[in-house]
Amino acid sequence: MKTSIVSRTLITIALMVVCLIWTVPTVGILVTSFRTADAASSTGWWKSFATPEAFTLDNYVQVLGGQRFTIADAEGNTITTRGATMTSAFLSSITVTLPSVVIPIFIAAAAAYGFAWLKFPGRKIMFAIIIALLVVPLQISLIPILRDYQKVGLNGTWLGIWLAHTGFGLPLATYMLFNYISTVPRSILESAFIDGASHFTCFSRLILPLSVPALASFAIFQFIWVWNDLLIALVFLSGAGQTMEVVTVRLMNMAGTWGSAWHLLTAGAFVSMILPLTVFLALQRYFVRGLLAGSVKG
């Protein structure tokens, strides 16, 4: 690139300004989550470094262990109780997310293998259906699926939300894995068939190991998507009460009940973000690949 040092510096400064604007909101909540209640509600977080004594870990203690409520009972004793915790929501999110990532992977990989390497009547029309379903808004499914769930007793169960995430994630998974599996050289498979391998052997011994990068891309993508989902969790788990609340639902309820308790709300927000952000930063490469491969999802 032939640009002078001056314009190069200007460009870098402009980029840094943009990065600053994009990062400051997150830094703001991170700083506030370590400030005392008084400090957080009386001064802006950017002034917090003038009062270093007002930093604390208590917000995280409260958010993870439950907010302390002090109630006076009939005899005048004060009792301290604790409310719903972010810890249980965090566990719920893990419970929802892991199987929702794992279950669709092999189902989708098998279908992708079928579409990529086998000829059968209806192949084209079936794949066209998958293409169409890629962008179908999942709002369309909520009422019918909820009714079915009520009939078979899946409403408000972990299994119900796993299957829902599986169903809504499959079009993208199949599409992404198809794009990858169809590029495996034909000669590799042909030599396997000459050796008498069945399609299952070929799929499990050859195709699955070869498609690990694509499987990883989908897994990362689905992980972040499921973890950050609000709508599906609200619809399929809300009947189950507080014990099954995932982090997004918990955080939303926190914002509703302690709208102005910024020291707690920011700590809660940070707890809800820490895992996807870590995964995101560590495996950004796979996530980007997933985004580029099929950047459309219901």
Place this chain on the structure above:
Amino acid sequence: MTQSSTISGKTETRDAAVKGFALSVLTLCVLAAGFFVLRSNVFGQIPITLLAVVWGTGAVILFFYTLNMLAQLFPPRWYNRIIPFVFVSPAMLIMGWYLLLPTVRSGYLSFLDRGSKAFVGLQNYIYVFTDLTMQISIRNTFLWLVFGTVFSVLFGLIVAVLADRSSMEKIGKTLVFLPMGISMVGAGVIWKFIYAYRPMGAEQIGLLNAVVTAFGLEPMNWLGSAPMNNAFLILIFVWPWTGFALVVLSAALKAVPTDMLEAARIDGAGEWVVLLRIILPSILGSIITVSTTILLAALKSFDIVFSMTNGLYGTEVLASQQYKQMFKFLHYGRGSAIAILILIAVSPVIYYNLKEFSKREVF
């Protein structure tokens, strides 16, 4: 492929049949037992999660293994006919159940009344287009589509071009892309704090009002004053999606042939001319893809409005209205009609994707 079963004698075929039968019984048991055990919720949360992960991998693989084995009992000609469906049908059945069939079912429900008891004709659709709140939602969704998409793509493009010419490319891109990993609810909380409002004279703890008052202006209740509050909600959407546009467009920029750019520069073209005449036209395809994706996301965006304002102060959008009609007012007819409206809005994209698909040579 299944030489053994054709060449071998009767005993081997019988053995294989017995084995296949035993395996299918086992598979059915594993699938069913897993289903009922997982549904029952009798175990603690952590054991049931681990069980589900094992079941989700093990049972699925066992399922394909068994069906493949059963198919092998048939002569090779039949094996080859059956096996594609073994691989494809589980995915197709699940997608059919969760997405394809529901479009028809929701379509049907949208012509029924609140409790899906009686046929009401177009009444739900008339409501969707005439009710005041619905009209506001449609208007706001339109604003989300236009401004959410335009600004995400524009900012993404600007950062991509800047990053491409800077020595800080990697860190810069990561920082702008980072919000993509944050949930919309989390982003909502983050920005609610930026927008925090206190009356004139009080110490502002929201960054935006602190900046505004530093310039001597009056603090604003950004989220409470219609119709401008929609702009501030859309900004929350633009924040992560800019990162998405950046990543895709940056990849596209890298693919523009450098000799083409060099040739233009040697001919004396300035940077702006190179950008507008060469770079932009060659990444147009990516810009369209990115815009489509963000349009779809904006259309279905529910989390921000629902968690920030809950649709108050004239900020309702289609997706939040749909949720409210279904789960708050329990009006399944109207909820379904809004869902169908969203589906109709994405249908041009479905049509375009299918048209592109029919050109593909693999099929």
